[in-house]
Amino acid sequence: MSFYALQADRTAAMLAATPGWRRLLALRPDLDDDTAAAILGEAARIAEGVVAPLNARADRVGCRIEAGRVRTPEGYADAYRQLGEGGWLAMDAPEAHGGQGLPVTLQAACQPLFERACIAFMMAAGSAHAAVQLLHEVADADTAAEWIPRLATGEWAATICISEPDAGSDVGRIRTRAARAGDGWTVTGEKIWISFGDHDMTPRIGHCLLARTGDAPGTRGLSLFLVPNTRVDGSANAITVQRIEEKLGLHGSPTCALAFEGAEAVLLGAEGRGLPQLFAMIEMMRLSTACQGLGVASGACDTARAYAAERRQGGDPAAPAVPILAHADVRRQILDMEARTEVLRLAILELATAMDLARCEPDPAVAADHAAFAAWMLPLAKNFGGETGFDVASRAIQVLGxxxxxxxxxxxxxxxxxxxxxxxxxxxxxxxxxxxxxxxWRDEGRGLALFLARAHAEIAAAQPQQAEAATALADLLGRFERLSSEMMALRNDPRAGELASDGYLRAAWCALTGWMALRLAAPSLPTPLAGLSAWRLAGLAAEFEAHAARCRLPAALADAPFAAG
Amino acid sequence: MSFYALQADRTAAMLAATPGWRRLLALRPDLDDDTAAAILGEAARIAEGVVAPLNARADRVGCRIEAGRVRTPEGYADAYRQLGEGGWLAMDAPEAHGGQGLPVTLQAACQPLFERACIAFMMAAGSAHAAVQLLHEVADADTAAEWIPRLATGEWAATICISEPDAGSDVGRIRTRAARAGDGWTVTGEKIWISFGDHDMTPRIGHCLLARTGDAPGTRGLSLFLVPNTRVDGSANAITVQRIEEKLGLHGSPTCALAFEGAEAVLLGAEGRGLPQLFAMIEMMRLSTACQGLGVASGACDTARAYAAERRQGGDPAAPAVPILAHADVRRQILDMEARTEVLRLAILELATAMDLARCEPDPAVAADHAAFAAWMLPLAKNFGGETGFDVASRAIQVLGxxxxxxxxxxxxxxxxxxxxxxxxxxxxxxxxxxxxxxxWRDEGRGLALFLARAHAEIAAAQPQQAEAATALADLLGRFERLSSEMMALRNDPRAGELASDGYLRAAWCALTGWMALRLAAPSLPTPLAGLSAWRLAGLAAEFEAHAARCRLPAALADAPFAAG
Structure with missing residues (x-):
């Protein structure tokens, strides 16, 4: 059985063990565990057969500009077409718009298989997926009807253009301006960090772009536009590809700087509401980055384990060397990598089901709870998805030496x-x-309270079978609750809060990790996952306290002088 | 003042605050703090002026094979000549052999300046330095007289050839064989991972090589040889460059696979004693890797801080953006990076002074204590030097976004x-x-006992000024002592020990870090370092406990099944 198929099976088993998924199935009689497993199996097949072959070439050959247009590596266009035709680009979009009407959870369950195969190539799919969602929510009917089905099938492509040279994290400093021109608009400005800002995979690319339409400072003057790179007749809009960034990695994803010089644009949604309108899509993109980290971590675990089973070193010098997988320290390294990876997998499924239930629970209060809980989990999944991907990749390098x-x-x-x-x-x-x-602060701890309630309930249910772990986790949750009270008390001291925020995020991830590590030992999951649970729980409370201690440093330390300069 | 000069000044101040250095000055009346500071200042000037300009080109252009020989990037040969002429290649070699007769401590103090400038290029210097030490200790008088002065001045170069395709960490599986041929020897086999295994910087390269001379299994049949790539008349010895590895980084350091096909060789030292003879040099190379990590970390800190002082984002949207260095979280990131870097700097100086005192303390018992303490510190400095370099570089990327x-x-x-x-x-x-x-286990905790005694003495001395930190550290040392007793008890269970060994190494680094972080706050050091001390101490005991918890996992967990496969 291939590693991809094994990953799909593991995901299906974990999905079945995720409470939110059980509830979702009750609300969606058209779905069941077997359907989910079949979709995962097919995703594994396409990821391995169609996408994975692109990965090494994507990195070695990369993308280049020829005659003002971006050329992608051989095989990209065909693979993109296959993803579109197979319905993988917009699984969770409504069927009326060319999607499959599946829950976000299945998208999030399948995505790590594709990311594992080639994260760089999948950046294009990610942009299309985000644009479909955005257009579905804010575009007028004609624009939606023109673009969404074509994006969903891979006929056309899309980008998300936010950053500018002086506006990165600080979105409110965007300078790109939109001006009315006849019935429509034109856009002028420079956008950077645009993934697949240009390419040769589809005849048309729609740029979803934030631009300034008013004089209100900060984010209030921003509106959202769709700026196609060509008109329907194929003639070019006024957009120039300025360069592809030379990066550490993701060479197979052309990160473009684009100049818009009076380019024709369609307003999306309401003027001045650009940023709030983007938010739902940004949430989906943050879930998506967690899937990227998970996908790469999954692949790195399997590469390390397979290498360690083949590579022979050590043992009795008079006998043939043993596979390094026989060495306790090598086993520890791999078990540790797997534990971090599988905790992340459960966390992503937990988050995705909450995002789905926020949309489809009939009781608005219950739906709102799911939304608050998902909003609470999202920064954790976003950040530690990425960090886990990098960390596990680095650990895999260590195993391979x-x-x-x-x-x-x-x-x-x-x-x-x-x-x-x-x-x-x-x-x-x-x-x-x-x-x-x-x-x-702003949500008054609503998401936190929901997390604590859900985690405590699961811990209580696990108490009979896993008394020791359950007790330790209840204690950890207590520590986290106390730390959260301390953080709440910083509300009137934003600088002290900012200084503590990184430690608090990490402490929260420890608490969430504990919950998911307990779930790894659920009786319905395959036995090996229970062993990983113990690996991940060891030292977790101490890890939590290390982060908590940093939250408690005096705020004055932020103004300490630097060692040099 | 340049960042290099600031780093040299900071190093000089830390050196002056290192107790072992004070003792060394008492034993070496020819040295004083001013001389050390002057040498550091000159090293900074050469590192910045001569070596740093190579770094970007080393990475971009890299090394290549032309007509069977390795070509290095433009400027390498000239820079290597300047390092040799300036005496930087063998500062600590005896003057009789063309060195400067300086303590290892000054070598270790200066090296991070050069590594910061271009770690890839400095791999060549590292090999020459190691070979000088090795030949000084084991070569016959004629070989030593022929090679050492030329290596020290950069006229010739050297490599260290240990690994083979089936012998990496497991040195005992080396297959390269040496055979007697007339008065001398010939060597046949393949060696890999040879840094600067060939190049065009010097007319002659001497390969220091482990080969099998007897049938004893494992490491006992290994002897040490010098295998020059050319004879004195310039004719080639039977050595072929098979390839340069394509690596993640260090492109400016050609990592070669070499084939020796009956190559003429000179035996170094005693037959069958190859590996023990290598040990002193391996110790020096491990200290050297710690300096590599420190050098790169130092540069990354300064790049991040300088970027953050220039890059503007955030603040009141109606006003110009503020430098991101004004944001508490960005300050935290940089202070944290600096704290990790400066603790490592103090640790390297502590270790290097112990290595010097092990050689020059007149009382053999005192010298032996220093040797045992240095041997205890070495794996910590080696590993966490490397990890800190990588970690701080990654954190710098995060600051730059x-x-x-x-x-x-x-x-x-x-x-x-x-x-x-x-x-x-x-x-x-x-x-x-x-x-x-x-x-x-083998040394019966001798190095540990010395560490605890030294650290406790310094903590007691700091108690009046730094009561809180001193008390916390005394507690941390107590925890470490208890953990060490538990680890000692695993002596008869090597597999359980192996499983715990990584956690124990990390726990020990926490204990050592605590001691060095306390020293950062020494009154004689510049004030900013005291602020870093608080940053590094926060949460350290909890970090220790997280590692300790992993040491205590049941050994059976090592045999847990994997998630997949």
């Missing part, structure tokens, strides 16, 4: 590709601020 | 270059085994 440092093995590419995941779609610092100032 | 992920800034190269440091010269796993099975 010198070999892992060479291009003979895919783990060095995994390391390079994943380093950006905790930067784009909101850096760690932005996630930490969101988690503290919006989820805790 | 998207920019840090591009080749416009040097931090992505720093990340790539440093990933190998905790792999070569003994992986983390090898260091952890050395630390547990040799330093604790």
């Amino acid at each position: 010198g070999a892992g440092y060479t291009r003979e093995w895919p783990v060095e590419q995994a390391l390079r590709d994943t380093r950006i995941v905790s930067i784009y779609e909101g850096t760690t610092g932005m996630q930490a601020l969101d988690f503290l100032t919006r989820r805790l | 998207g920019a840090g992920y591009t080749r416009e800034w040097p931090v992505e190269q720093a990340l790539r270059d440093t990933r190998i440091v905790s792999i070569y010269e003994g992986t983390t796993g090898m260091q952890a085994l050395d630390f547990l099975t040799r330093r604790l």
